[in-house]
């Protein structure tokens with residue numbers, strides 16, 4: 001198994017044996033699943049003696065305090081003490097919400113992340129951001145806290161629906177564009193179906209891990225991870241408000257194209273990025289800029305009435321805090 005060392009914990013990539021984990025020291029263990037990861041992923045884990053399953057319904061609309069109430073209630077009913085462990089087996093929703101529940105139950109119990117979507121493997125599980133949505137606001141309530149360890153088992157992707165796999169891939173493309181030209185060359189030289197997932201996931205995690213270790217609380221370096229996401233979040237919110245939600249990665253892919261356009265890159269590089277994305281991924285219709293401005297105006301990163309972007313300096317290099325007025329877009 002490959003190990004990537006993060007802030008006080010390790011990311012183990014390769015198999016699902018959990019052999020690096022000493023489970024005998026825990027008084028009780030629960031595995032948090034949704035109905036899909038219970039059906040498709042639980043059977044790929046070794047049997048864990050004396051563990052209980054806590055099942056919640058899947059979906060972003062279940063990433064709420066009310067689902068947390070249910071999880072805390074179950075932990076309380078099962079008499080989990082401070083020496084218990086919560087294993088989060090699922091995508092970013094399960095990881096963010098389970099990590100938040102574990103971090104707050106009895107002022108914090110250990111948890112491990114076993115991400116089962118590509119997005120959760122390369123992005124959500126890394127970096128310690130945990131939480132839930134609140135009153136239509138994404139990730140409004142939460143904490144920064146790290147798991148005891150993360151186990152990445154690429155075989156989970158075999159049952160992931162293709163649209164979810166491609167959506168998660170937007171974050172791999174982003175990581176390549178902001179930090180690793182060699183990864184960009186690798187992913188663009190092979191058909192999507194022929195990619196070596198273990199290798200791609202490992203490189204992608206390495207990129208995110210190095211960035212978050214250097215700036216855990218998003219004061220500087222970590223802002224680079226916002227490339228594609230300023231427009232991406234506006235597009236996601238636009239479609240959500242319209243009543244026809246799209247996947248996060250679909251919005252990010254369009255955001256990557258629009259923010260590549262704003263970047264100070266050669267025309268050839270801009271065309272290479274745009275052509276790669278458009279020829280490999282079918283994306284929703286991009287809203288007009290005028291339709292996105294109200295959402296961009298609400299972006300958390302805005303400064304002095306201007307919209308702040310992280311943009312590419314070249315393929316494989318990015319810098320943050322590029323300010324644009326709405327007229328300049």
Ligand SMILES: NC(=O)c1ccc[n+]([C@@H]2O[C@H](COP(=O)([O-])OP(=O)(O)OC[C@H]3O[C@@H](n4cnc5c(N)ncnc54)[C@H](O)[C@@H]3O)[C@@H](O)[C@H]2O)c1
Nearest residue numbers: 036040058091092093116117119120123124129156159160
């Ligand atoms: N903490 C962070 O830094 C961070 C970063 C990015 C995104 N996120 C969060 O991640 C969430 C999105 O995560 P996601 O895209 O993984 O969505 P998700 O957790 O909703 O999973 C997507 C769907 O796939 C199903 N599924 C998961 N694994 C499966 C598998 N192996 N086989 C079959 N079905 C499977 C799930 O049940 C769900 O229906 C959002 O809430 C977002 O805010 C967090």
